[in-house]
Amino acid sequence: MSDSENAIEVHRLTKRYGGATAVEDVSFDARWGSITGFLGPNGAGKSTTMRMMVGLARPTAGHATVLGLDYRRLPEPGRHAGVLLDASAQHPGRTGREVLRVAATVLNLPEKRVDEVLTMVGLTPAEARRRTGGYSLGMRQRLGIGHALLGRPRVLILDEPANGLDPAGIHWMRGLLRGFADDGGSVLLSSHLLHEVEVLADDLVVIGGGSVVARGRKSDLLAVAGTFCRSADEPALAAALRDAGLSFTRAAEGGLTVPAPAEQVARAAMAAGVVLDELRAAEGGGLEEIFLRLTANHAREDSTEGSRR
Amino acid sequence: MSTATTGRPGVPFGRQLRAELRKLTDTRAGRWLLAVIFAVMPAVVAGMLVVAKPATLTYSQFVNVTSSPERIILPILGILTVTTEWSQRTGLLTFTLEPNRRRVLLAKGTATLLLGVAVVAVGFLSAAIGNVLGAALRGGNGSWSFGPGGYRDIVVVLLVGVLQGLAYGMLLLSSAAAIVVYYVVPNLSSLLFTAVSGLKETAAWLDLQKAQAALYLHDVTATEWAQYATAALIWVVLPGAIGVVRVMRSEIKSS
Numbered sequence: 001m002s003d004s005e006n007a008i009e010v011h012r013l014t015k016r017y018g019g020a021t022a023v024e025d026v027s028f029d030a031r032w033g034s035i036t037g038f039l040g041p042n043g044a045g046k047s048t049t050m051r052m053m054v055g056l057a058r059p060t061a062g063h064a065t066v067l068g069l070d071y072r073r074l075p076e077p078g079r080h081a082g083v084l085l086d087a088s089a090q091h092p093g094r095t096g097r098e099v100l101r102v103a104a105t106v107l108n109l110p111e112k113r114v115d116e117v118l119t120m121v122g123l124t125p126a127e128a129r130r131r132t133g134g135y136s137l138g139m140r141q142r143l144g145i146g147h148a149l150l151g152r153p154r155v156l157i158l159d160e161p162a163n164g165l166d167p168a169g170i171h172w173m174r175g176l177l178r179g180f181a182d183d184g185g186s187v188l189l190s191s192h193l194l195h196e197v198e199v200l201a202d203d204l205v206v207i208g209g210g211s212v213v214a215r216g217r218k219s220d221l222l223a224v225a226g227t228f229c230r231s232a233d234e235p236a237l238a239a240a241l242r243d244a245g246l247s248f249t250r251a252a253e254g255g256l257t258v259p260a261p262a263e264q265v266a267r268a269a270m271a272a273g274v275v276l277d278e279l280r281a282a283e284g285g286g287l288e289e290i291f292l293r294l295t296a297n298h299a300r301e302d303s304t305e306g307s308r309r
Numbered sequence: 310m311s312t313a314t315t316g317r318p319g320v321p322f323g324r325q326l327r328a329e330l331r332k333l334t335d336t337r338a339g340r341w342l343l344a345v346i347f348a349v350m351p352a353v354v355a356g357m358l359v360v361a362k363p364a365t366l367t368y369s370q371f372v373n374v375t376s377s378p379e380r381i382i383l384p385i386l387g388i389l390t391v392t393t394e395w396s397q398r399t400g401l402l403t404f405t406l407e408p409n410r411r412r413v414l415l416a417k418g419t420a421t422l423l424l425g426v427a428v429v430a431v432g433f434l435s436a437a438i439g440n441v442l443g444a445a446l447r448g449g450n451g452s453w454s455f456g457p458g459g460y461r462d463i464v465v466v467l468l469v470g471v472l473q474g475l476a477y478g479m480l481l482l483s484s485a486a487a488i489v490v491y492y493v494v495p496n497l498s499s500l501l502f503t504a505v506s507g508l509k510e511t512a513a514w515l516d517l518q519k520a521q522a523a524l525y526l527h528d529v530t531a532t533e534w535a536q537y538a539t540a541a542l543i544w545v546v547l548p549g550a551i552g553v554v555r556v557m558r559s560e561i562k563s564s
Contacts, residue, residue, distance in 0.1 A: 047563070075314065108321075
């Protein structure tokens with residue numbers, strides 16, 4: 001039995017393949033009643049992190065909990081956490097309806113629930129009778145989201161769910177996920193597009209090159225105005241800011257950008273006895289700039305990824 | 310909001326087993342494979358009724374011709390139940406609904422063995438009908454002499470075949486590779502053991518096809534059982550054990 005304050009807790013997850021590090025020391029939480037956007041360019045380590053969260057990949061270090069438990073310890077995981085990692089990963093010869101019926105068999109759910117979910121995700125009975133090999137990516141996403149929702153979970157873990165959806169489909173998905181979170185559930189969704197999660201997420205975790213580069217409330221991270229500060233003891237400064245309830249982003253050249261007035265930052269540093277070497281108004285900064293810099297490095301991979309999909 | 314989650318991790322075995330049985334039969338490819346597996350037995354019986362000499366139309370002979378092709382195609386079922394999870398990437402769904410991979414493998418093994426038993430039953434039934442028709446229509450021999458040992462031998466040979474398919478599937482995690490290896494390697498092995506004179510003595514112990522030939526003739530001696538067990542250890546148990554370790558350790562990816 002476990003009572004968990006956060007729906008998902010990720011503690012210092014690290015994954016190395018041989019000498020290459022795919023994910024480095026990633027930590028974040030997903031709160032109940034909110035949507036957490038997991039943002040980063042393609043190849044940043046989002047999918048690898050999510051695979052480790054649900055037990056499909058073994059972390060080199062660190063661990064994650066879903067509803068306070070290791071995902072693999074969950075009784076009937078499909079009734080607690082709905083997972084969609086790749087909507088295209090379907091047997092092309094199986095009908096959409098049958099995909100849900102197999103899951104309903106595993107979760108011991110009645111046929112009626114399959115019909116409910118098909119209606120919920122907007123797949124018509126005729127579409128559901130077709131084999132998924134003939135589905136568009138948008139239809140596969142709807143089926144995948146339906147598969148995740150089937151067991152009436154409290155947590156959703158979705159990897160790029162908006163991919164392939166048309167504007168109407170994206171609008172539908174936003175409403176669905178908002179309602180899910182407003183009912184007290186928790187949603188973690190990844191995307192490589194800032195604007196996609198900007199409108200939807202309450203909290204953001206931004207990952208680049210396998211590491212978290214920014215995390216916090218969306219409203220804080222998107223605030224352009226802010227304060228740049230620097231200390232010789234940056235970890236202590238970061239801890240001081242955290243203690244004061246301030247979010248921050250790391251600047252590439254060192255130092256931290258805080259979406260708060262200089263006076264608040266100075267007080268936070270003083271309270272923790274951290275010496276500031278630099279304290280000034282941030283130039284631009286904010287999430288948008290960080291994300292642009294991250295994606296610029298991956299622009300080429302991005303375009304090949306785009307053509308593949 | 311806080312949530313209490315209690316209970317045994319994962320999914321009850323019976324449900325996973327039913328899901329795996331469903332997955333063997335709910336795709337067009339799966340249904341075709343099963344249709345071939347079941348249809349081939351009445352088909353060879355019918356063929357034998359037309360072409361075989363009346364004197365050879367015995368129950369034992371009918372059992373022989375129905376079980377021989379099954380030893381070749383039935384293992385494909387074992388291969389595909391495992392490899393489609395990787396080749397079609399459905400493992401992303403399967404192993405998130407039941408993260409205990411050992412239990413998923415056990416359900417897959419049980420499901421294919423159950424189908425194997427059904428195939429064996431249909432085989433004996435086809436042979437019996439063939440023997441009755443042979444005597445009635447062609448004036449065939451019609452002998453029913455077979456003995457309980459014969460039933461045991463056929464069941465062992467065919468179910469070990471299913472296990473061999475599962476083993477190669479887990480070992481290679483790719484439909485194409487597993488099917489190719491399953492068809493090519495035993496033939497290469499037989500070729501090697503017949504061609505190299507120094508190996509002929511040991512072939513009965515090391516070559517699975519040679520070792521299992523004794524089971525088709527029935528009246529298996531203790532030595533022949535030992536030879537079959539040794540060959541099966543090498544060609545079925547060993548790849549199966551390595552395969553289980555591979556499935557337990559491998560990362561389930563989407564691409």
